[in-house]
Amino acid sequence: MPSDFDLLRPLDTEPRTPSTVDVRRAITDGHRRVRRRTGYAGAALTFVAVTGVTIASGALDHAAPGRPTPGVDTAATKSAPAAPAPTSCTVQQLAAPRNAPKALISGADPEGTYFVGRSYPQAGGYQAVIWHDGAGTEVPLPGDEEESLTDVTTTGTAVGWSYLHHKKTPFVYDDGRVSQLRGVTDGSAEAINDSGAIVGNDGDHPVFWSSATATARRLPMPAGAQAAMAVDIDEDGTIVGTIDNKTPYVWLPDGSHHALRTPDLGGKPAEGRVFHISGGWVIGVVNEAGGGQASGKARAKGEIETARWNVGTGEVQVIDGLDGMPDAVNAQGWLTGIDRHTGAVLHADTSTIELPGLAPQGAGTLADIANTVSADGKTIGGQSDDANGVIQPVVWHCR
Numbered sequence: 001m002p003s004d005f006d007l008l009r010p011l012d013t014e015p016r017t018p019s020t021v022d023v024r025r026a027i028t029d030g031h032r033r034v035r036r037r038t039g040y041a042g043a044a045l046t047f048v049a050v051t052g053v054t055i056a057s058g059a060l061d062h063a064a065p066g067r068p069t070p071g072v073d074t075a076a077t078k079s080a081p082a083a084p085a086p087t088s089c090t091v092q093q094l095a096a097p098r099n100a101p102k103a104l105i106s107g108a109d110p111e112g113t114y115f116v117g118r119s120y121p122q123a124g125g126y127q128a129v130i131w132h133d134g135a136g137t138e139v140p141l142p143g144d145e146e147e148s149l150t151d152v153t154t155t156g157t158a159v160g161w162s163y164l165h166h167k168k169t170p171f172v173y174d175d176g177r178v179s180q181l182r183g184v185t186d187g188s189a190e191a192i193n194d195s196g197a198i199v200g201n202d203g204d205h206p207v208f209w210s211s212a213t214a215t216a217r218r219l220p221m222p223a224g225a226q227a228a229m230a231v232d233i234d235e236d237g238t239i240v241g242t243i244d245n246k247t248p249y250v251w252l253p254d255g256s257h258h259a260l261r262t263p264d265l266g267g268k269p270a271e272g273r274v275f276h277i278s279g280g281w282v283i284g285v286v287n288e289a290g291g292g293q294a295s296g297k298a299r300a301k302g303e304i305e306t307a308r309w310n311v312g313t314g315e316v317q318v319i320d321g322l323d324g325m326p327d328a329v330n331a332q333g334w335l336t337g338i339d340r341h342t343g344a345v346l347h348a349d350t351s352t353i354e355l356p357g358l359a360p361q362g363a364g365t366l367a368d369i370a371n372t373v374s375a376d377g378k379t380i381g382g383q384s385d386d387a388n389g390v391i392q393p394v395v396w397h398c399r
Helices: 004-012 023-034
Strands: 089-093 102-108 114-120 127-132 135-138 147-152 158-164 167-174 177-180 187-192 198-202 205-209 228-233 239-243 247-251 257-259 270-278 281-288 301-310 316-319 335-339 343-347 352-354 368-373 379-385 391-398
Touching: 089 379, 102 368, 114 158, 114 391, 127 147, 127 158, 147 187, 158 198, 167 198, 187 228, 198 228, 205 239, 228 270, 239 270, 247 281, 301 335, 335 368, 343 368
Parallel strands: 102 147, 102 391, 167 187, 205 228, 247 270
Antiparallel strands: 089 391, 102 114, 102 379, 114 127, 114 147, 127 135, 147 158, 158 167, 158 187, 167 177, 187 198, 198 205, 228 239, 239 247, 247 257, 270 281, 281 301, 301 316, 335 343, 343 352, 368 379, 379 391
16 A cells, blocks of 8 residues: 555645645655755666566566567567657646536646546536547546546546445546446556556555456465555556555566565665556655554655666666655656756756746645656646646646
């Protein structure tokens, strides 16, 4: 399950009225007092081998042709063609269906043509939404409680979840129709790739669907693991997630699976969690390990750092300057996050591009969050507070 500090960011994306207490500034200031300026850990690191678990080669064969040779740690997804990093971005507010006063974007396809998320209708509650060519359409997910769409393909097939009979239930939206995904009794669909493979969770077990009509299959977990979650799937079928809220993990298309190595932080061992993968690049967070089975918040020591892994090379980098939790990554390895001094940014290795919001809010706030970034870095989706402090769906156009 996500740790307490990982849960703080999603909670802060919810619509809110102006408050006299800046929760995020208090958290950031506290982190800054103990922060170690580690910069880039540029040395290549090997993966940690996980023993005691064997599965047949091809057991996770849900990818497109071109899977890796069994037993070889290579990323089947090829790096995206090199593209120059943008130098500036402008923000555009998207309209929510039926003039809903609040909405946000939580996912997008790799090309940045479709966006998904949810709105908050005038009468209250939640409503799943898909945007295409700037126009939003409500998606009627069954259920009477919270709901959202989380990811979408370049052809507009989207996945998400809704509470149905008081249980979280995964759904797929395809060609105007909503269908419940099979084989999960209480869980969610988190991501879909352009081959139609879907990953999500059933309680404390990570699962994948080879297609929108397939039955969910549980992903294998290492010996001794008590819980795991799958969060994203790459175009080649590589799946990433976290074991026991402390071990970054990868399931490869050839059926093998293992932990991702966490770097030493100031000479001390670390633990971590991962959030997204694209083009073999994985983003997440790391922090000093400790506390055994304690909760994530109690176990974490020192500052939470942004981390980026390369599945093909085994390299892991700790990236300085962000508030600790990256929000999206593309096939170039560029990522979005919150810069402590300026706000939402696109970090493109050699440059950092500021993402302006709908209204100036000042550094140290979560007024603007970039939740998606296209493969070329030119289209970024997310959310921004307007002049009244109301959350709105936005797209940043970069050049």
